[in-house]
Amino acid sequence: MDLKPVKIWPMLVFLTGILMSQEVADAQQRTKSAEYLRRAELMYNNIQKYYRVPAHPHLYLENFPSSKHDSLDYMQGSKVKEKEVSFLWPYSGVFSATNVLLHIPSQRKKYLPYLADMAAGMETYRDTTRMPVGYQAYPSMFEKADRYYDDNGLVGIEYMESYFNTKSAVYLNRAKDVFKFIISGWDDRLGGGVYWVEGHKDQKPACSNGMDLLVAFKLYKATRDSYYLTWGKRFYNWMEANLRNPDGVFYNDKKTTDGAVNETYWTYNSGAVLEAAVMLYQFTGEKKYLAEAQIIAKNTTQHFIDLKHDANLSMQIDLPWFVTVLARGYQALYKVGGNYVYLSALEKNLDYAWENTRDKYGFLTKSWTTNATEMAKPKWLLDEACIAELYARLSEVESGRK
Numbered sequence: 164m165d166l167k168p169v170k171i172w173p174m175l176v177f178l179t180g181i182l183m184s185q186e187v188a189d190a191q192q193r194t195k196s197a198e199y200l201r202r203a204e205l206m207y208n209n210i211q212k213y214y215r216v217p218a219h220p221h222l223y224l225e226n227f228p229s230s231k232h233d234s235l236d237y238m239q240g241s242k243v244k245e246k247e248v249s250f251l252w253p254y255s256g257v258f259s260a261t262n263v264l265l266h267i268p269s270q271r272k273k274y275l276p277y278l279a280d281m282a283a284g285m286e287t288y289r290d291t292t293r294m295p296v297g298y299q300a301y302p303s304m305f306e307k308a309d310r311y312y313d314d315n316g317l318v319g320i321e322y323m324e325s326y327f328n329t330k331s332a333v334y335l336n337r338a339k340d341v342f343k344f345i346i347s348g349w350d351d352r353l354g355g356g357v358y359w360v361e362g363h364k365d366q367k368p369a370c371s372n373g374m375d376l377l378v379a380f381k382l383y384k385a386t387r388d389s390y391y392l393t394w395g396k397r398f399y400n401w402m403e404a405n406l407r408n409p410d411g412v413f414y415n416d417k418k419t420t421d422g423a424v425n426e427t428y429w430t431y432n433s434g435a436v437l438e439a440a441v442m443l444y445q446f447t448g449e450k451k452y453l454a455e456a457q458i459i460a461k462n463t464t465q466h467f468i469d470l471k472h473d474a475n476l477s478m479q480i481d482l483p484w485f486v487t488v489l490a491r492g493y494q495a496l497y498k499v500g501g502n503y504v505y506l507s508a509l510e511k512n513l514d515y516a517w518e519n520t521r522d523k524y525g526f527l528t529k530s531w532t533t534n535a536t537e538m539a540k541p542k543w544l545l546d547e548a549c550i551a552e553l554y555a556r557l558s559e560v561e562s563g564r565k
Contacts, residue, residue, distance in 0.1 A: 196561035200267065202517060203554035206547060207260055209525045214249075214257075214544055221284030222248040222302065223257060226541040227524070233541065238300070239309055239360045249544050250300050251288045255317040256484055256548035258285060262324040263555040267562075278325060282334070285318060297344035297361070310361040312348045315341050316374025323381035338382060345375045346394065352419050355401045359416070366425075368416035369406050372398050373435030380442045392446065399443065402436055403455075411458040412466050431485035433463035437492030441499055456496050460505055463489065473532045475519070476512045480531045487549040494556055503560075510557055513550075 214223040225245045226233055234242040237252065258281040264274045287302040290310060298318045301308040322338040325331070348357035348371070356367040357375060379395030382388070406414045406424070413436055415427040440456035443449070464478065472479040480486055486509070493505040516531035520538065528537035529546045 193562070196558045199554045199558035199561060200270075203260075203264060203551045203558060204270075205525065206551040206554065207264065210257060210260075210544070210548055210551065213524060214547075216248050219248050219302075221280055221287065223254060223284075223544055225249040225253060226543055227526070228541050230541065239311075239363055246301065247305065248302060251285075251298060251311075251314045252300075252317065253543065253545035253548065254284065254288070255314070255321055256545040256552070257281065258321040259317075259324070259487075260548050260551040260555065262321060262328055263552045263559070265328045266559050267555065275329075278328065282322075282325060285321070288318075293361075295344045295347050296340060298341065310344070311359060312345060312357045312361070312371040313359065313368070313374050315344050316371060316378050319345065319378030320374065320381065323378065323385065326385055327381075335385060338378065342375075342378055342382060342391075342394075345378060349397075353405060353417055353422065355397060356405065356417075358419075364419055366416045366418050367405070369402065369413050369429075369432035369435070370415075372402050372406075373413075373432055373439070376402065376439050377435055377442075380439055380446075383446065384442070395439070396443075399436070399439055406432070407436075410462040410466075411455070412463050413459075428466060429485050430463065430467060430481050431488035433459050434485070434489030434492040437463070437489070438495045441492070441495040444499065453499065456492070457500070460493060460496055464505055464508070473530070475515050476531060477508050478512065480512065480516075480529075483527070483529060483531070483546045483553075484549040487553055490553060490556060494560060497560065506557070506560060509553075513553055513557075517550075 210223070213227045216222050216224060225235070225248070229245065231245055231247070233245040235245060235250070236242050261274055261277050261281050264270050265278060285298070287304060288298045288300075290297060290299040290303045290307075292307070293310070297310045297315050299308040299310045300314060319338045319341045322334045322341065325334040326338065345357065348361065349355060352364070353367055357371050358364055359366055359368050359371050376395055376398035379391045379398060383391035383395060402413065405417050408414060408426075411433075412428055413432040415425045415429060415432060417424050437456055437459040440452045440459060444452035444456065467478040467481070470479040490506070490509055493509065497503055497506055512531060516527050519533055520528040520531060522538055522542070524542075526542040526547050527550055528534055529543065530537060
């Protein structure tokens with residue numbers, strides 16, 4: 164019988180080439196993951212070195228270098244002066260970076276003591292003189308301060324992330340307690356939602372409702388108690404009904420006096436709902452939530468691409484921490500859909516900032532540009548802590564990306 168030779172060599176060469184290409188790609192991703200972890204740790208260590216306040220264990224400076232005289236414009240009412248230690252919002256940024264570094268198995272032993280330290284510091288902001296107990300904007304040992312519903316959302320998020328990292332009931336119970344404060348700010352004006360600041364009923368903003376929404380969903384994820392899912396859906400539905408524009412980008416707030424919408428856009432307002440929509444999809448399996456997440460990601464990104472921005476960047480960086488919250492949503496969407504395009508674009512912007520905008524201490528400008536005035540100015544703790552978080556997240560993603 165005449166047997167024709169089987170042509171296997173070309174196929175073997177082809178398959179070998181594919182395997183070698185995959186091995187090269189895998190090696191490149193491992194290298195990138197390691198470099199991003201190095202950058203995350205370098206930034207985190209710089210924060211510990213320069214922002215720590217020796218006289219007040221666990222606490223940090225608002226700015227570095229610190230003049231103690233800078234005006235801060237993110238509070239209710241008139242500007243306030245920088246104080247002895249930071250306000251809660253920037254403090255939460257260091258807490259968040261710590262929790263994300265703990266996602267990386269090789270780093271757990273190193274960062275668990277930092278987590279305990281961050282939790283101890285967070286408790287200095289806890290106020291027990293007003294009921295329900297909540298967290299105020301400045302450590303209670305110094306003075307009485309306003310209690311913000313978005314700040315308390317950040318507290319709840321970080322305690323839930325601490326619980327996911329450790330399974331410690333202490334952190335879970337603290338998140339449950341702060342959620343009681345959060346929902347004390349809910350009423351029927353504008354059909355629901357919470358305010359920005361306790362005692363000031365002029366607006367219901369995306370920042371408070373978005374962060375508080377995530378606390379509810381993270382509590383449900385941990386406990387499977389339908390109470391938290393019900394509350395989370397209330398927050399989610401209120402955001403969708405009141406602050407979503409027709410394209411799926413979220414406005415800043417709605418005024419209670421006349422129902423007028425403040426049509427200002429910030430990346431983090433959409434980012435919070437993006438992450439929440441992905442979580443709802445994971446909880447329910449309903450594809451409408453995944454579709455909504457995809458719309459939010461696509462159109463929010465396009466909105467900030469369309470705004471005036473530096474030619475070296477692909478989009479406007481409204482505030483590094485705001486973009487970090489959007490990145491959390493991107494990462495959540497990537498985990499369920501495998502679409503790396505949004506994280507990839509963010510990665511390129513961040514790498515440009517890292518390589519071109521660091522000052523002599525290693526801190527980046529807030530706009531991620533080479534603006535000379537920004538380069539020379541003191542750097543805000545929140546702007547820098549989120550760089551450690553972003554690079555830790557990118558390292559985590561790169562280590563497992565296929």
